[in-house]
Amino acid sequence: MFENLSNRLSGVVKTLRGHARLTEANIQDALREVRMALLEADVALPVVKSFINDIKARALGKDVIGSLTPGQALIGVVYEELVKLMGEHNDALNLAAVPPAIILMAGLQGSGKTTTTGKLAKLLKEKQRKKVLLVSCDVYRPAAIDQLKTLAQQLEVEWYPSDVSQKPEAIALAALDYAKRHFHDVLIVDTAGRLAIDEQMMAEIKSLHASLNPIETLFVVDAMQGQDAVNVAQAFNATLPLTGVVLTKLDGDARGGAALSVRNVTGKPIKFVGVGEKLTGLEPFYPDRMASRILGMGDVLSLIEDAQRTVDHEEAQKLVKKMKTGKGFDLEDFKMQIQQMRKMGGMTSLLDKLPGQVSQLAQGQIDDKLINRIEGIINSMTPQERAKPEIIKASRKRRIAAGAGVSVQEVNKLLNQFEQTQKMMKQFSKGGLTKLMRGMKGMFPGV
Structure with a gap:
């Protein structure tokens, strides 16, 4: 996410060495780099012009204080302007309505709306303890109705049945009546999408909105469409009184232009971003955290929140105990850490939230395929072998490798990595964090 933009902006710092003050002369090249970075990221041209003018006005004459270099001072201004561009703060869902609070989902087909x-629904059920009812008004695609039904069953939330013979408005009003009678807190209405904007679609969703009077009307848009995403958002915003935007597939977009343009062009806040296929992959949108990611500073706050939400605290306590004593850390614990990582969205999601240099270092050495392979090797071991890896000799290694579909060398590599991890655990128990960091430096040369 934002890979190209981050790389271009990191070069800005290098262009402003040896100056004590930011002046028109010395920031010209740096601003050209920022402009090129934004245009390459597919940010809308009017947004780029306004953004560059705002940075220039604020940066000119800014003193470089303390230990800051001019490049760092300019990046500080860029960071503040990025936050302002994307909305300054997180706009949470407004559910302050007589139950059920109605959320209308709008967007084109293929945007990830369903x-x-x-x-x-999962987020509202688990985080806010809401009783949710789902209904599909997409009578043009039977698959969309089935998809929502399947999702509701997976999530263990209620689903109101509908079929292609019904009128969208009749479905929505019947679902609303059912939600009122069964004391649901929230009704989420999934509407029909088209491959492109057409008058019939707009008239239908306008009529649905008038009948339901939803408290939230969320526009779901695919971030990978870049400039097109902004144009579609504008068209919907002209037809519907949108209350917010959800940007999907943000993890698949190395440019990130839609995230920077859509708020500015529509005037509507980005409330959530969708990352990954999993049902846990919906995050509240925080402009300050997103600006940090864009500038390669990482998003450690979101990482901590992911950990708090997904990590099994009882298992974590057991691991801390083992780390403190330096005893008993085995391959089963190693496997548990991999599974916890997967719950947090896998290595790709985790690395995306780490600061740039750390992320790039780790990306060169670890990926999701490698993690899956490690888990496969551990799964091919007996409980005794996991508890006592030292008993794994040549014949056992051959059996484990055959069971996991890997080479004996890969089994050896895993056992060596595990041995290093065990040593680090012992260092942690004897000498605390300093020794642990020294041990990690040995594992990752060049850190």
Whole structure:
């Protein structure tokens, strides 16, 4: 995510060495780099012009204080302007309505609207303890109705049945009546999408909105469409009184232009971003955290929140105990750490939230395929072998390798990595964090 933009902006710092003050002369090249970075990221041209003018006005004459270099001072201004561009703060869902609070989901076909409906239901059920009812008004695609039904069953939330012979408005009003009678807190209405904007689609969703009077009307848009995403958002915003935007597939977009343009062009806040296929992959949008990611500073706050939400605290306590004593850390614990990582969205999601240099270092050495292979090797071991890896000799290694579909060398590599991890655990128990960091430096040369 934002890979190209991050790389271009990191070069800005290098262009401003040896100056004590930011002046028009010395920031010209740096601003050209920022402009090129934004245009390459597919940010809308009017947004780029306004953004560059704002940076220039604020940066000129800014003193470089303390230990800051001019490049760092300019990046500080860029960071603040990025936050302002994307909305300054997180706009949470407004559910302050007589139950059920109605959320209307709008967007084009293929934008991830139905999946996002499921993700939102999961988030409201688990985080806000809401009783949610889902309904599909997409009478043009039977598969969309079945998809939402399947998602509801997976999430263990209620689903109101509908079929292609019904009128969208009749379905929505019947679902609303059912939600009122069964005391649901939230009704989420998934609407029909088209491959492109057409008058019939707009008239239908306008009529649905008038009948339901939803408290939230969320526009779901695929971030990978870049400039097109902004144009589609504008068209929907002209037809519907949108209350917010959900950007999907943000993890698949190395440019990130839609995230920077859509708020500015529509005037509507980005409330959530969708990352990954899993139903846990919906995050509240925080402009300050997103600006940090864009500038390669990482998003450690979101990482901590992911850990708090997904990590098994009882198992974590057991691991801390083992780390403190330096005893008993085995391959079963190693496997548990891999599974916890997967719950947090896998290595790709985790690395995306780490600061740039750390992320790049780790990406060169670890990926999701490698993690899956490690888990496969551990699964091919007996409980005794996991508890006592030292008993794994040549014949056992051959059996484990055959069971996992890997070479004996890969089994050896895993056992060596595990041995290093065990040593680090012992260092942690004897000498605390300093020794542990020294041990890690040995594992990752060049850190």
